[in-house]
Amino acid sequence: MKVPFFRTAITGDEEQYVHQVLHDGNSFAEKNFISKCENWFAENHGLNNFFLTKSCTHSLELAALTLGIETGDEVIMPSFAFVACANSIALRGATCVFVDVEPNTMNIDAAKIEAAVTPKTKAILTINYSGVACDYTAIKNIAQKHQLFVIEDNAHGTGAKQGENSLGSFGDISTFSFDHLKNISCGQGGGIAINNEKLLENFFVHYEFGTNRRNFFKGKENRYEWKNLGSNFPLSELNAAMLFSQLENIAKINGRFVQLWNLYFEKLSVLQTQNNIRLPKLSTDSHHNAHCFFMKAKNEEERDALICFLTAKEVSAQFHYTPLHNSEFGLTAGRFNGNDEFTSTESKRLLRLPLFYNMTDAELNHVASNVLEFYEADNC
Ligand SMILES: Cc1ncc(COP(=O)(O)O)c(C=O)c1O
Structure with missing residues (x-):
């Protein structure tokens, strides 16, 4: 018997929604499935500011931009981590300060974080390894004491909880992956939750090409222009159609x-x-x-x-x-x-x-x- 390491979950319901997008010329512009997915995270996990991205890698880079991480800053993170976590920090010219994991879960050892804090520390980046929460009581205490942001990489943990709290609700910003190796997948996709509402305005500029396009489309501005660094981060409607079906299942x-x-x-x-x-x-x-x-x-x-x-x-x-x-x-x-x-x-x-x-x-x-x-x- 041949057993592969992984096969992407296909429940059979995905086709109907993907078909719907392909047969409705307005779907790509109306972004119905994108809205449905984003609302799903609000309704089911209390993530009221959840947005789809092209990948968790993009979400991490967007998180670093939103927090204004720059040269001279330090970000504390586990060394047992996916390379995208460190790249998101290094791309901003900041330094990764690696801290040990604890062996039961392979998550960052919260007891070893505070010793790594310096006046240059800007954030703590955590990973919920294999969909298991880090010790957020301890981590958030340290963050509060030293006025640091928490970036919660929840690439693995869609749908998981710690007690009553959904994973992805602990960070000031939390990131998600829906690539082909995750429980819930759309082939390639990601998400970002902005749980600290003070960051929202900055976030929208970076999320939408570095412009104030969102406010323009809401009628709050007469025109939109280049405001800051940004990129084309949002996910496509076609991927969102597959994702919504998986979220329903x-x-x-x-x-x-x-x-x-x-x-x-x-x-x-x-x-x-x-x-x-x-x-x-x-x-x-x-x-x-x-x-x-x-x-x-x-x-x-x-x-x-x-x-x-x-x-x-x-x-x-x-x-x-x-x-x-x-x-x-x-x-x-x-x-x-x-x-x-x-x-x-x-x-x-x-x-x-x-x-x-x-x-x-x-x-x-x-x-x-x-x-x-x-x-x-x-x-x-
Ligand atoms: C912890 C972690 N963060 C981020 C990523 C990147 O996810 P994506 O493939 O959606 O860019 C991965 C990939 O598996 C991961 O394991």
Whole structure:
């Protein structure tokens, strides 16, 4: 049995809306599906200023522009991160200050952030790794104390909650991804939530080509002109049509991800008990969306041997982020603050198992039994 790492969720309902856009000449101008998606986030997650973008990468760059991050500023972030997080800061000429992760969730270790704050710090950039919230009580306390902005990268966590609060509601600005590898997808797309309303006016200028076009179309200005840096950030109506269908099916899609995640956890727990592997340890009020299932082998050698073993069985398992702080460009774009206690060692142990919406129980059993076989055969 061949098990791919990921297949984009297609529920079958997407076609109808995409068809609608293609058969209605006015759709692209009227942006009906774009409005429906943006309203959906307001109604379902209380994100009253949610806007679609072409990708989470664009959203992160837009966040940095909106916050006026510039040369001489510092932004604190985890080094175990997607490169777009650091690029968004480096593109503005600012410095990335990398902080360690905590190993249970692989999220930034909130207890290590304050030591990295300097008079140059402008923001803290967090990632809700695999759709699990960071410790926002602690992070927001630090941000408030030092007057810093929080950029919450929620690329992984659409539909997830921490207690009663939706992921994406914690940052002054939060970003989302709907690329082909996310639970909820439109092939390629992103979102941005402006939760700090004081930032809205600035945001609209950068979002719409660096102009005051929005106010012009609302009749608030006689003409529009170039006001600041900006770009063509909004998503296309065609992608929004697919996305809206997925949002309508979010309970079904994320529900299946969670069901599969729980099955993996149940089947592989025995290996954790025997001290062979480490599984994620989440707080009881984490209503995550099971974006990915990760486990940790003893060390990099064992992790790579397991990936090879699974590949030979036609199961595609993958490692994840390579730390940014000691990458070729990271060495000049930033610095690591404090001790790298977990970032390097834990990222080398980590592997992700196949997990996708239309994965069958049989496919999951096949993957899990091969992981068990690897450890039974004492390949490590
Ligand atoms: C944490 C994180 N942020 C941002 C991105 C970029 O997302 P996109 O592909 O929508 O640009 C990714 C990509 O997977 C990611 O993992």
